[in-house]
Amino acid sequence: MLKSYDPNGFFDEMASAPGHLRPHYEKFARLFNELTPAEFDEKRRAVDLAFLRQGITFNVYGDKQGTERIFPFDLIPRIIPAKEWEHLERGLVQRITALNLFLHDIYHDQKIVKDGVIPPYYILSGKHFRREFAHFKVPKDIYIHICGTDLIRGGDGTWMVLEDNGRTPSGVSYVLENRRAMKRSFPGMFEAIGVRPVDQYPQELLKTLQHIAPSGVVDPTVVLLTPGAHNSAYFEHTYLARQMGIEIVEGRDLLVRESRVFMRTTKGLQPVHVIYRRIDDDFIDPTVFRRDSMLGVPGLIHSYRSGNVSLANSIGTGIADDKVMYYFVPKMIKYYLDQDPILPNVPTYLASDESEKNYIVENIEKLVVKAANESGGYGMLMGPKSTKAECDEFRQAVLKDPRNYIAQPMISLSTHPTHTGDGKFAGRHIDLRPFILYGEKTVIVPGGLTRVALREGSLVVNSSQGGGSKDTWVLYGDE
Amino acid sequence: MLSRVVNSLYWMSRYIERAENTARIVDTTLQLLLDSRHLNDAQLAAHWMPIIQATGDETLFGQLFPKATGHSVTDFLVFHPANTNSIFTSVTQARENARMVRDQITVEIWEELNRLYLFLNSPRAREVWDDSPFDFLQQVKASSLQLVGIAFATVVHNEGWHFMQAGKFIERADQTTRILDVRHASLPQKGIPPTVSQADALEWSAVLRSCSAWDAYKDIHGGDVSPVKVAEFLLLSDNFPRSARFCVEELDHSLRNISGVQARRFSNDAEKLSGRLLAELEFGTIEEVFAVGLHDYLDLLQIKLGNIGAAMFNTYIFQPFVNMEEEILVQQEFQQQQSQS
Numbered sequence: 001m002l003k004s005y006d007p008n009g010f011f012d013e014m015a016s017a018p019g020h021l022r023p024h025y026e027k028f029a030r031l032f033n034e035l036t037p038a039e040f041d042e043k044r045r046a047v048d049l050a051f052l053r054q055g056i057t058f059n060v061y062g063d064k065q066g067t068e069r070i071f072p073f074d075l076i077p078r079i080i081p082a083k084e085w086e087h088l089e090r091g092l093v094q095r096i097t098a099l100n101l102f103l104h105d106i107y108h109d110q111k112i113v114k115d116g117v118i119p120p121y122y123i124l125s126g127k128h129f130r131r132e133f134a135h136f137k138v139p140k141d142i143y144i145h146i147c148g149t150d151l152i153r154g155g156d157g158t159w160m161v162l163e164d165n166g167r168t169p170s171g172v173s174y175v176l177e178n179r180r181a182m183k184r185s186f187p188g189m190f191e192a193i194g195v196r197p198v199d200q201y202p203q204e205l206l207k208t209l210q211h212i213a214p215s216g217v218v219d220p221t222v223v224l225l226t227p228g229a230h231n232s233a234y235f236e237h238t239y240l241a242r243q244m245g246i247e248i249v250e251g252r253d254l255l256v257r258e259s260r261v262f263m264r265t266t267k268g269l270q271p272v273h274v275i276y277r278r279i280d281d282d283f284i285d286p287t288v289f290r291r292d293s294m295l296g297v298p299g300l301i302h303s304y305r306s307g308n309v310s311l312a313n314s315i316g317t318g319i320a321d322d323k324v325m326y327y328f329v330p331k332m333i334k335y336y337l338d339q340d341p342i343l344p345n346v347p348t349y350l351a352s353d354e355s356e357k358n359y360i361v362e363n364i365e366k367l368v369v370k371a372a373n374e375s376g377g378y379g380m381l382m383g384p385k386s387t388k389a390e391c392d393e394f395r396q397a398v399l400k401d402p403r404n405y406i407a408q409p410m411i412s413l414s415t416h417p418t419h420t421g422d423g424k425f426a427g428r429h430i431d432l433r434p435f436i437l438y439g440e441k442t443v444i445v446p447g448g449l450t451r452v453a454l455r456e457g458s459l460v461v462n463s464s465q466g467g468g469s470k471d472t473w474v475l476y477g478d479e
Numbered sequence: 480m481l482s483r484v485v486n487s488l489y490w491m492s493r494y495i496e497r498a499e500n501t502a503r504i505v506d507t508t509l510q511l512l513l514d515s516r517h518l519n520d521a522q523l524a525a526h527w528m529p530i531i532q533a534t535g536d537e538t539l540f541g542q543l544f545p546k547a548t549g550h551s552v553t554d555f556l557v558f559h560p561a562n563t564n565s566i567f568t569s570v571t572q573a574r575e576n577a578r579m580v581r582d583q584i585t586v587e588i589w590e591e592l593n594r595l596y597l598f599l600n601s602p603r604a605r606e607v608w609d610d611s612p613f614d615f616l617q618q619v620k621a622s623s624l625q626l627v628g629i630a631f632a633t634v635v636h637n638e639g640w641h642f643m644q645a646g647k648f649i650e651r652a653d654q655t656t657r658i659l660d661v662r663h664a665s666l667p668q669k670g671i672p673p674t675v676s677q678a679d680a681l682e683w684s685a686v687l688r689s690c691s692a693w694d695a696y697k698d699i700h701g702g703d704v705s706p707v708k709v710a711e712f713l714l715l716s717d718n719f720p721r722s723a724r725f726c727v728e729e730l731d732h733s734l735r736n737i738s739g740v741q742a743r744r745f746s747n748d749a750e751k752l753s754g755r756l757l758a759e760l761e762f763g764t765i766e767e768v769f770a771v772g773l774h775d776y777l778d779l780l781q782i783k784l785g786n787i788g789a790a791m792f793n794t795y796i797f798q799p800f801v802n803m804e805e806e807i808l809v810q811q812e813f814q815q816q817q818s819q820s
Binding site: 053054228234239241242248249250252253256259263266286287294298 | 796
């Protein structure tokens with residue numbers, strides 16, 4: 001079925017030219033081409049039904065018509081050969097190490113500022129910089145324990161980092177469920193092709209969390225704190241809690257007494273030592289942050305400061321997600337590790353730099369403009385795909401609040417053959433979000449979440465905006 | 480286990496049982512109407528209204544529908560989203576509670592419950608209903624019974640399981656009393672009723688059928704259907720799995736499994752009240768029930784079941800959920816004192 005596939009001039013993961021497969025796709029294509037369109041269709045239906053029945057869904061905000069949807073899943077896997085993955089792994093480890101050193105530095109001595117690498121203004125004006133936590137020692141000096149870094153490939157196939165998600169990245173449950181679905185659909189392929197497993201993730205996550213238990217606690221109680229069943233990632237929260245064998249709690253299940261955190265159980269109050277929190281800083285404790293938060297736990301931050309409970313990720317990591325900080329990550333790598341970045345950034349213009357601002361304003365129709373602290377595909381302008389009015393609106397916004405904007409050239413993401421209905425396949429743009437665990441050692445489960453923009457020509461892969469996903473196969477070998 | 484989780488398991492189980500019982504009662508009433516031809520609206524209303532009275536939703540029904548017809552009543556009981564006891568709402572609630580504790584229930588339970596929910600939300604549900612209400616109700620009943628079986632076969636029999644059991648049996652006991660109460664208007668307020676007419680006997684057999692009790696009853700009493708024997712069977716039978724006594728015994732058993740306190744002792748109000756009610760049912764006679772009057776007796780029984788539920792909530796679930804504003808003050812005061820000392 002893939003024989004007539006044409007990459008249409010884009011950098012395509014599978015085909016270097018019409019009819020020319022890259023070596024690491026050959027085994028897969030041979031096995032896949034043995035399927036008849038009817039067999040493929042049957043497998044596809046079975047997977048969709050299984051996802052819906054198991055409730056592998058995400059919630060769409062502002063959608064009154066039944067808030068749950070399945071995350072569309074495409075059966076053609078994205079394949080990464082061993083050598084390429086090693087390169088990515090080294091780059092990601094380098095990056096997370098630098099980010100953790102950076103966070104520790106700016107919450108303590110601020111050497112990187114004093115040495116003039118990053119102007120102090122950018123940090124102090126960061127929306128998510130938590131000055132209350134200056135000089136607070138976080139357990140084991142780790143700030144970002146779980147990171148979901150978005151990677152893309154440009155027109156020549158170069159891997160680049162698009163953004164670092166160092167707060168509460170989601171999507172890993174789809175990595176695990178997509179793999180299960182693929183194993184059910186193509187049981188014979190995995191061994192024949194040599195695909196590295198991913199199902200160790202929950203155990204590695206649990207180890208990462210246990211690693212930061214308050215000192216003196218031998219058998220720590222770890223819980224996952226969720227905003228609740230109406231959160232878009234609730235399925236993932238329950239899934240991970242179940243896989244790790246820990247309790248999933250809501251704010252109202254927890255109570256702070258004498259600076260210690262407890263959960264309410266049928267047998268009374270039980271102590272809690274480590275919280276994998278999937279609630280943003282702003283909502284986690286109404287006595288410290290947003291007073292109107294009904295999701296948080298009053299007193300939690302005091303307990304955290306007293307060293308009685310540990311949080312993952314730590315408070316204040318949001319400053320590293322600031323898109324202005326992203327601009328400085330290559331400099332951080334050089335500054336803290338004295339290395340050149342293995343994975344480059346996408347070229348980025350800072351609107352708060354006078355000359356770059358002028359460039360942005362003059363060339364906005366060619367650029368992608370992003371608000372510094374938005375995510376999920378919101379607060380973004382794709383110049384070449386926008387109307388003049390939209391461009392003008394962003395131009396005004398950039399001029400009014402330059403600190404809050406960056407711009408990047410439009411990258412045409414790499415494409416991947418994707419099912420488009422009726423047994424036909426066409427190239428659709430994709431990205432990759434690997435999940436990095438930073439504990440006693442740094443662990444990256446091979447692969448990650450490959451998101452795909454299902455609409456023809458679209459470059460937006462977010463699930464809230466018509467994106468789907470694929471299983472990601474990292475091979476033991478190179479073909 | 481977390482109090483909130485236990486609360487959700489308990490209500491998930493209760494709502495599944497509730498959906499099943501509503502399906503039973505609608506099913507039996509429809510079957511009964513097939514037997515009696517040429518009913519006018521008034522007679523139809525006389526059949527359906529007691530069912531709505533039994534669930535305690537008469538006022539709401541009056542607000543939603545001008546009069547009780549076969550169509551309006553079944554719509555109210557089966558599909559109406561505003562009726563908190565309709566099959567649709569019960570299944571939605573059961574599934575919502577299950578969703579809150581996805582990690583605590585087995586995949587098998589979730590998938591079956593979700594399947595039933597998706598069915599009720601699909602256009603096909605209406606089609607099946609219009610085509611054959613019996614097939615529709617059969618699907619709801621079968622799904623509920625399947626869930627009971629799946630739970631039994633896949634769930635670890637731990638604390639959460641005992642809360643699910645408690646929820647199921649407290650609901651079933653309550654529903655049995657409500658079904659039994661449907662025909663109370665044909666009885667004298669107090670005392671043993673006189674012999675019944677052929678038509679009445681048919682209606683009392685319908686009550687038995689609503690509880691899946693027809694075969695079991697016939698084995699003991701043959702075809703002789705009288706209100707006294709039916710009431711005795713549905714209230715006091717020690718081995719029929721839907722009788723009030725049987726359900727309360729199972730409820731009591733679950734409560735003791737939760738706390739570890741042996742029978743005939745108690746460590747909290749829930750155990751005290753359930754033990755007391757069980758003794759009443761074990762050592763009561765049907766003559767005493769009718770001396771009080773069946774309707775009044777059932778009313779009282781429902782109140783007692785409600786009290787057991789409330790006591791359970793207070794004991795296990797009501798690790799009082801704090802008021803956010805008050806808790807913020809408590810924490811600020813504590814932190815203030817600490818920083819001064």
